[in-house]
Amino acid sequence: MTLENFESVVEKKIVNRGFDYYEQDCIETVEQIDEGEFCAEVAGSSLYDVYVCIKNREIIEHSCTCPYDWGNVCKHVIAVLYHIRDAEILDEKPEFSVSEQAKTLLKKLSKKELSQFILNYLKKNKGFREDFFENFG
Numbered sequence: 001m002t003l004e005n006f007e008s009v010v011e012k013k014i015v016n017r018g019f020d021y022y023e024q025d026c027i028e029t030v031e032q033i034d035e036g037e038f039c040a041e042v043a044g045s046s047l048y049d050v051y052v053c054i055k056n057r058e059i060i061e062h063s064c065t066c067p068y069d070w071g072n073v074c075k076h077v078i079a080v081l082y083h084i085r086d087a088e089i090l091d092e093k094p095e096f097s098v099s100e101q102a103k104t105l106l107k108k109l110s111k112k113e114l115s116q117f118i119l120n121y122l123k124k125n126k127g128f129r130e131d132f133f134e135n136f137g
């Protein structure tokens with residue numbers, strides 16, 4: 001799936017809803033966190049976090065925190081794809097790299113500090129807890 005053909009690849013119903021979201025300004029923020037990687041907040045019945053990774057205009061990876069996970073792509077991801085394509089932000093360089101920043105910090109932190117943070121965060125964030133146990137459990 002690419003930035004050019006997603007409209008014909010994804011189910012029409014989802015594409016139309018995504019386009020409505022895009023047109024109705026449901027995208028609160030879009031941030032390029034690394035080259036070709038974008039995080040966006042999209043307002044629906046709740047505020048959802050969308051992540052997309054695009055290399056050479058091909059959509060390599062996408063995810064959304066909404067409960068719609070039985071289809072391939074949700075309307076929130078589609079809305080963000082429209083935004084990225086129309087705003088032509090793909091060729092902009094990210095202002096900072098999240099992975100570079102995180103790596104620098106991770107080097108400074110002790111295992112104890114990191115564990116404490118993860119433990120606290122696990123208790124307070126359901127999505128993170130589920131991801132954590134799914135990955136490492």
Ligand SMILES: [Zn+2]
Nearest residue numbers: 064066074076
């Ligand atoms: Zn979604």
